[in-house]
Amino acid sequence: PTAIVIGAGLGGLLAAAQLSKKGYQVDVYERLALIGGRFMNIEYQGYQLSTGALHMLPHGDSGPLALMLKSLGADVTVIPSVPMATVRMPKNSADTDYSNGFVDIPYVEFKKHLTSKNKLMMVLLTFGYKIRLVRPKNTMFKPWYSKYIQDDRIDRCADSFSGWSLSTTADEVTTEEMFTIFDNIFKYGGPGIVVGGCKSIIDELVRIITENGGKVHAKKEITKILMANGKATGVAIGSDEIYADLVVSDIGHKETWDLCDPEMAELSGYGDYMEKLKKIEPSAGLKICFAIDEPMIEHGGVLLTPYTRRINGMNEVTNADPNLAPPGKHLVMAHQRTALDRLDKIEEEIDLGLADLKDLFPSKKPEILMIQVHHGKWPVNRAFSGQDFGNTTPIPNMFIVGDGAKGRGGIEVEGIALGVENAMNDVAA
Ligand code: FAD
Incomplete structure (x- = not known):
């Protein structure tokens, strides 16, 4: 069997590696000269900066991505982060910024800083959720917990965690998704850094695909998905037409559908899917290296x-x-979630981030290497976490992978690996 993969980002390459191992003749087509999408190194004056990800796997060497890479035979090393995280708290507990100094506490000690009532409430809610007494549906995380706990420290930490890991506020992620994320942290553990950065993983995936007879083509933009009798028959690159049994797309549901014949949208039975497409929003963020x-x-x-x-x-x-x-030299990558309605004031957002750096490191003079704004077609996340609606499409042999089709509770690239796993099950079915 033959398969075409649209886009050589992490999702596309993982899917291509899986398919090539299963015996498919796989061709991956990438629009850019660069392979790896938002998960690739950019070398700058000896620093390994990146096109997106901060060289970090959310669940380190035992998460869904690391496990999938091991099963594919990829030779990558992920160094577990110990401790998983620390939280920078103001020195004086009444302060609302770092102007009077700060103290870094291990994240596990955060609870100690809460009142006894709120500590108890947190334990009850978490336990209630675990034993399924508490199963909030269709609520957003912060509005939900605020009914039970009002604490500025919790609100700030919830936003800081969501902003860092999902590029959203705690208002923008559903309670269900957030609890599934917490479950996954318990199940798989905390983050880790990839030795050599994102590039090590991308290079290994390209090696595996090539060794299995597949090809990764750069500078080949898919301009159309070809269809006949309700099925995808291949793709067009300008006037060239290439045919295959299976089409897997790494560019998100909406962008993939835009490549299909518009008349397909008129066909009956696609109404639900079209409604879902309208609701997808990419999340934005700003990275300072x-x-x-x-x-x-x-x-x-x-x-x-x-x-x-x-x-x-x-x-x-x-x-x-x-x-x-x-x-x-030491390399640090700072991330800030950016509100979609602030994208037209991005210079101000950059200045606010740079002012934060001064407060965070008052006695140090960091050298700014690169500032990147991620949104639209090069976002932090192609679909807000929790908005993903699976890997299938109304076209039976066309599947979506990548961060527009993440698995439940999967933070960023872990969600991509979970999504690819689901897509492979769908392909097999
Ligand atoms: P992409 O990487 O976008 O790949 C899609 C590819 O398709 C692209 O290369 C694109 O050029 C190509 N393409 C588009 N249209 C076409 C076409 N018509 N024809 C052919 N090719 C096409 N995740 C983490 O887990 N850890 C982190 O530390 C982390 N930090 C992040 C920080 C920032 C600032 C950003 C932006 C993201 C971060 N992420 C992180 C998220 C992670 O980088 C992305 O989720 C992941 O790289 C997305 O991979 P993908 O394969 O879904 O999409």
């Missing part, structure tokens, strides 16, 4: 920063892999 001669965070996990204006958190990737920066 900076360097310094001395350690800034002193661990390879996440530093959550709930008391800033904008920055949600950061990781010092060289604490896990010193080779991600030139000798003697």
Whole structure:
């Protein structure tokens, strides 16, 4: 059998590697000269910066992505982050910013900073959820828990965690999705940094695909999905037509559907799908990469920063892999969720992030290496976490992978791996 994969991002390459191992003759077509999409290194003056991801796998070396890579035979090393995360709290508990100093606490100690009543409430809600007494449906996370707990510290930490890991606020993610994310953290563990950065994983996937007889073609933009009798028969690249038994797309449901014949949308039975497509929103974010001669965070996990204006958190990737920066230098990547209605004021958002850096490291002078804004067709997440609606389409032999079709409770690339696993089950069915 033959398969065409649209897009050589992480999702497309994972799907292609799986299919090529199953015996499909796979061709991956990538619009850009660069393979890897938003999961690739950008080398700059000896620093391994990136096109998107912060070289971090949300569930480290035992999560869905790491397990899938192992099963494919990929030779990658993921260094677990210990501790998983610390939280930067203001020195004086009454302060609402870091102007009077701060203290970094392990995330597990966060509960100690709450009142006894709220501590008890948190335990009850978590336990209630686990034993299925509490199963909130169709609610967003913050409005839901605020009915039971009002605490500025919890609100800030919830937003900081959501902003860092999902590029949303805690108002923008459903309670169900958030609890599934927590379940997955218990199940798979915390994050880890990939040795060599995102590129190591992409290079290994390309190697596996090629060794199994597949091909990854750069600078080939798919301009149309060909159809006959309600099935996908292949793709067009300009005037060239290429035929295959299966089409897998890594560019999201909406963008994939845009490549299909518009008349298909008129056909009966697609109404539900078309309604779902209208609701998809990509999440936006801003990344600041900076360097310094001395350690800034002193661990390879996440530093959550709930008391800033904008920055949600950061990781010092060289604490896990010193080779991600030139000798003697340290590389830190800070992330801030960006509200969609602030994209037209992005210069102000950048200034707020840079002002945060001054408060977070008052006595240090970091060198800013790169500032990236991610939105629209190069977002942080093609669909807000929890909005994903599976890997199938109304076309029986056309499937969607990538961060527009993540598996439940899967943070970013872990969601992509869970989605690819689901898609492969759908293909087999
Ligand atoms: P993409 O990487 O976007 O791949 C899709 C590919 O399809 C692209 O290369 C595109 O050029 C190509 N394409 C588009 N249209 C066509 C066409 N018509 N024909 C051919 N090719 C086409 N995740 C984590 O797990 N950990 C992190 O630390 C992390 N940090 C992040 C920080 C930032 C700032 C950003 C932006 C993202 C981060 N993410 C992180 C998310 C992660 O990077 C993405 O979820 C993931 O890389 C998306 O992969 P994908 O394969 O779904 O899509």
